[in-house]
Amino acid sequence: AQSVTQLDSQVPVFEEAPVELRCNYSSSVSVYLFWYVQYPNQGLQLLLKYLSGSTLVESINGFEAEFNKSQTSFHLRKPSVHISDTAEYFCAVPRMEYGNKLVFGAGTILRVKS
């Protein structure tokens, strides 16, 4: 069965430092990959997604993720974080047993400190 592993439950980082949030997936079918962000007490918002084509995808607020098929990874990166990036980030992949509906990782809390 498809699954998603987010390797870090929490990532503390200082403002303006780079960050990488790790995501590994297992899937035997064509892969779509997603990153969602959740600010405290809010719903999830789509951050970026890989469907096909270029393996590097970018969001409007400076995040990027690279689909690496050989390493089955889709790590999220940002070269310089802001306090406002403090949130929980979820990686997701379609799940065959539920008609390709998404399965989400356990989440990574990014804490940006000043």
Add this chain to the structure above:
Amino acid sequence: DGGITQSPKYLFRKEGQNVTLSCEQNLNHDAMYWYRQDPGQGLRLIYYSQIVNDFQKGDIAEGYSVSREKKESFPLTVTSAQKNPTAFYLCASSNPGERETQYFGPGTRLLVL
């Protein structure tokens, strides 16, 4: 503005009581979902519906029920059989043409008195 609304934002349940969480979307999406979120466990799928008058169980359907009488609406009932209902509940919707991209509502936090 198109989007998904959930109400109420906070809901309190007494022991033995059924409560219903509302989810409405005006995105004209075919599919709708309910997730439960607990700290450190990510999102777990409760129920999903791909079309009106049809729905399927997810990973943790026991103690919950749903209906899908209208395309725009997918209410979730937390029954008294759900022994640990305290959680954050998220509703989402998607369209087949968007490659499983899901759009989420703001969530309802359910607390047991």
